[in-house]
Amino acid sequence: MPFYVSPEQSMRDKADYARKGIARGRSCVALKYAGGILMVAPNPSSALHKISEIYDRIAFAAVGRYNEYENLRKAGVTYADITGYQFDRHDVTARGIANWYAQTLGTIFTESNKPFEVEIVVAEIGLQSSDDQIYRITFDGSVSDEPGFVAFGGQADQVSTALKERYREGLSLAEAFSAALAALNAPSNGEQRPDAVAAQLEVAVLDRARDHRTFRRIRTARLEELIGEVRAADQKAAEALEAAAAAEAAEAAKAAEAAKAAETPQTPAEPEPADSGPQVGPDAGSSDRGSGVGDGGEPPSSPL
Amino acid sequence: MGSYFEGSQPGPFGGGNGGPGRMRGAGGPGSRPPAGFMDRQGSSFADFVGSHSPGLLPGVTPGPAVPAGDGQALRDLPHATTIVAASCEHGVVLAGDRRATSGSMIAKRDVDKVFRSDEYSAIGYSGTGSLGIEFIRLFQVELEHYEKIEGRSLSLEGKANRLAWMIRGNLAAAMQGFIVVPLFVGYDEGADRGRIFSYDPLGGPYEEHRFYSIGSGSVFARGSLKKLFVDDMPVRDAVLACVQALYDAADDDSATGGPDLTRRIFPVIATVTADGYRRLSEAESEDYAQQVVQGRMSAPDGPSAPLRATG
Numbered sequence: 315m316p317f318y319v320s321p322e323q324s325m326r327d328k329a330d331y332a333r334k335g336i337a338r339g340r341s342c343v344a345l346k347y348a349g350g351i352l353m354v355a356p357n358p359s360s361a362l363h364k365i366s367e368i369y370d371r372i373a374f375a376a377v378g379r380y381n382e383y384e385n386l387r388k389a390g391v392t393y394a395d396i397t398g399y400q401f402d403r404h405d406v407t408a409r410g411i412a413n414w415y416a417q418t419l420g421t422i423f424t425e426s427n428k429p430f431e432v433e434i435v436v437a438e439i440g441l442q443s444s445d446d447q448i449y450r451i452t453f454d455g456s457v458s459d460e461p462g463f464v465a466f467g468g469q470a471d472q473v474s475t476a477l478k479e480r481y482r483e484g485l486s487l488a489e490a491f492s493a494a495l496a497a498l499n500a501p502s503n504g505e506q507r508p509d510a511v512a513a514q515l516e517v518a519v520l521d522r523a524r525d526h527r528t529f530r531r532i533r534t535a536r537l538e539e540l541i542g543e544v545r546a547a548d549q550k551a552a553e554a555l556e557a558a559a560a561a562e563a564a565e566a567a568k569a570a571e572a573a574k575a576a577e578t579p580q581t582p583a584e585p586e587p588a589d590s591g592p593q594v595g596p597d598a599g600s601s602d603r604g605s606g607v608g609d610g611g612e613p614p615s616s617p618l
Numbered sequence: 619m620g621s622y623f624e625g626s627q628p629g630p631f632g633g634g635n636g637g638p639g640r641m642r643g644a645g646g647p648g649s650r651p652p653a654g655f656m657d658r659q660g661s662s663f664a665d666f667v668g669s670h671s672p673g674l675l676p677g678v679t680p681g682p683a684v685p686a687g688d689g690q691a692l693r694d695l696p697h698a699t700t701i702v703a704a705s706c707e708h709g710v711v712l713a714g715d716r717r718a719t720s721g722s723m724i725a726k727r728d729v730d731k732v733f734r735s736d737e738y739s740a741i742g743y744s745g746t747g748s749l750g751i752e753f754i755r756l757f758q759v760e761l762e763h764y765e766k767i768e769g770r771s772l773s774l775e776g777k778a779n780r781l782a783w784m785i786r787g788n789l790a791a792a793m794q795g796f797i798v799v800p801l802f803v804g805y806d807e808g809a810d811r812g813r814i815f816s817y818d819p820l821g822g823p824y825e826e827h828r829f830y831s832i833g834s835g836s837v838f839a840r841g842s843l844k845k846l847f848v849d850d851m852p853v854r855d856a857v858l859a860c861v862q863a864l865y866d867a868a869d870d871d872s873a874t875g876g877p878d879l880t881r882r883i884f885p886v887i888a889t890v891t892a893d894g895y896r897r898l899s900e901a902e903s904e905d906y907a908q909q910v911v912q913g914r915m916s917a918p919d920g921p922s923a924p925l926r927a928t929g
Contacts, residue, residue: 367766389655391766395663399759400674418656527762 328429332453335431339377341473343497344435345463345481346446347490350520350528351437354494357516365518367529369394369406371439373520377467378432378453386415386434408438412449412457420455429453433466439520439528443484465497476500487519492544512537663763664756664784676752676798677791692795696725698750700835700867700874701732701742701801703814704847705828706856709891710803710812712740713860715835715868716883717875718747727878732886734895736761739777739804740888744833745797745819753788753798757781774804774813782821792819801832805890812890829859835867835874842866845923853889857898861885861906862920877907 342355342364353375355364364383365375368390376383393414398406415434423429434451448460463481465473477497485493517532517540524530532540658666667674696718703712714731717724725747732742733754741757743750760780765771772780781802788798802815802823814830815823829847831839842863851859861877864885868876877884884903889896898906914920 361769363769366769385656385658388658388767391763392655392658392663392666395759395763395766396667396670396674399663399667399755414655 325424328423329454332423332429332431336378336433336453337468339468341465341467341470341498342375342377342435343463343465343473343477343494344375344437344448344460345477345485345490345494346443346448346483347485347487347519348443349487350439350522351446351448352487352490352494352519353435353437353517354491354498355516356498356514358514360513360516363516365516365531367391367527368411368436369398370403370526371520371528372406372408372411373437373518373529375435375437375466376432379430382430383432383434386418386430386432389418390415390436408436408447408449412436412451415451416455416457418455419451419453423454433470435460435464435466437520439522441522443522469500472500473497488540488543488547491517491540492547495541495544512541658767661764661767662780663760664787667756668787675787676749676756677788677796689795690721693721695796696720696729696747697873698729698731698744698747698833700831700833700839700864700871701744702831702836702839702843702860702863702867703742703801703803703826703829704843704851704856704860704863705812705814706853706889707850708810708812709805709853709889710740710814711853711856711860711887711889712742712801712803713857713864713885713887714742715864715875715885716878717873719834719873722872724875727875727881728883730886732888732897733758734888734897735777735802735804736765736771737894738771738807738890739774739802740890740895741781741800741802742832743798743800744836745799749788749791749796750798750800753784753800757784757800760784774806777804778802778815778823778825781815782817782823785817785819786821789820799832801830803890805892805894807892810892831863831867833874835864835871838870839863839867839874842920846921853891857887857889857906858909860887861910865910865914866920877911879907879911 340356342353344351344353346352351373353365353373355375355377357364362380364377365373366387368374368387372394374387374390376387390411393411394406397410415436419430419432419434430453432453435448436451437446437448439446448462448464449457450460450464450466451457462483463474463477465477474497476499477493480493480496512534515537517537519530519532520528521530522528654670660666664675672678697720698718699715701712701714703710705711712732716726716728716730718726718729729747731744731750732740735741735754735758739761741754743754757780761772761777781800785792785798785800788796792798797819799819800817802817804813804815805811806813814826814828816826816830816832817823828849829840829843831843840863842865843859846859846862848855864874865876867874875883882900882904884900884907887898887903887906889898910920
């Protein structure tokens with residue numbers, strides 16, 4: 315190289331370059347549910363996948379530059395297949411694959427001029443939910459073990475925050491899907507709404523109920539069903555909320571009347587804010603989401 | 619051994635020792651990521667293993683070539699024997715006896731020679747046992763690997779051709795007498811029927827129509843099937859015909875095992891239909907075997923075919 319560039323400067327430049335590349339794309343999420351692990355990615359293409367099968371109980375999801383992560387995916391499949399062929403199918407683990415990715419990405423980051431603009435998640439289901447593992451590997455080869463759920467790519471922080479609000483242990487598939495959709499629709503994760511049509515989403519699960527190869531794509535028909543379920547649940551939650559609000563209003567009116575009758579004007583004003591306390595939570599949440607989503611007409615997602 | 623554990627091959631854990639990706643001096647525009655699993659060309663697992671760690675391929679012996687066996691040593695290796703296949707209504711049946719022999723001795727009574735190769739195909743083998751097991755494992759991974767890399771399964775012909783190519787890869791071992799001959803069956807979605815492919819020790823495939831058998835008892839099994847087979851049989855009938863054929867093979871061939879009622883060891887039977895691969899449970903297999911054995915109590919030579927063609 316003609317000029318001296320300090321290592322700090324060069325690393326910083328590479329990291330910035332990779333981050334910028336990744337930030338252009340939209341985020342994906344992976345989360346545990348009662349029956350396995352669910353992965354959801356906004357992806358208008360049905361042929362160029364972001365989520366794929368690596369091995370019997372292991373899946374791969376990536377964001378960033380397609381040719382780079384596709385290359386990594388194939389390498390991961392090869393690594394898994396050759397390990398399983400050489401030893402036994404049980405000897406292929408997500409940890410081994412995550413380590414391999416970490417090492418590969420780390421080497422590429424330090425030794426080549428152009429780092430890979432990718433972020434990868436490797437997930438594995440165990441025999442029980444507590445044995446499930448989700449690893450996230452970033453462009454510089456750092457790897458982290460994620461507890462229960464992970465959002466990665468573009469606006470991972472916001473999406474992750476939104477997902478954290480809704481995630482809990484033992485969600486059903488529909489509940490987990492609803493949480494994933496709500497998180498992907500979090501403010502500033504792109505302008506489009508991925509839940510608008512099934513064709514805009516790529517969804518897959520590692521399903522503990524299956525034997526041998528547990529990876530399964532959720533295709534259009536089943537996906538539309540799931541979206542329908544989520545909408546119905548949202549509707550129900552909204553109706554319940556409305557009913558609760560109406561009941562509360564009626565109660566408040568009654569209380570006000572009673573207060574008027576008793577001619578003590580201070581008392582109804584005091585308990586009212588306290589009463590509407592629980593209602594403020596979901597309301598505030600929905601208005602938060604609503605502003606980002608830019609759609610006031612849609613009922614708020616159920617606070618599952 | 620020539621495997622990547624000794625560092626003679628670029629290993630799975632990143633680049634090879636001192637490969638282009640690791641050389642600081644090569645860090646110009648031409649610098650490349652670590653070799654090994656990255657930048658894969660093609661989607662064949664066997665091809666990759668062949669270039670990456672050839673010692674893992676079945677039939678490839680490490681070090682200098684092993685001189686041809688003296689015959690006796692070869693005969694003393696466990697050998698798997700008879701496999702039969704018969705097409706049926708919208709599918710195909712594959713069945714195998716359970717015996718492995720070493721020369722004139724029985725090496726194993728309960729060996730498995732019929733396997734699922736993928737969702738819509740099955741494979742059985744006869745010949746050298748250990749080599750066959752490795753071979754089937756490689757073929758299973760080959761099909762699954764292609765499916766994962768390409769996002770779609772191979773066509774049935776593609777699978778059959780792939781298998782032929784893999785057998786040819788075993789040429790050197792075959793010439794020394796370590797022979798494995800598979801019998802491959804699958805469901806052809808386009809034609810909605812089962813198809814059977816046979817091979818010789820150097821490859822193939824030869825497409826067989828209606829039914830086929832391989833292994834030491836195959837002559838007797840095929841003779842039996844010839845008389846029992848009817849086009850487009852229901853699956854149950856085709857299974858029964860296969861079990862009858864295996865019984866006939868065991869009757870006349872010492873290397874083929876019949877149903878073992880005392881130890882409750884029965885043929886392995888698999889069906890491949892539009893619903894995919896299914897291996898019959900022990901209980902189902904026992905049921906068919908019992909039917910055949912009961913029949914033979916009164917007619918030891920089994921059912922007889924009509925002497926004159928009807929109609």
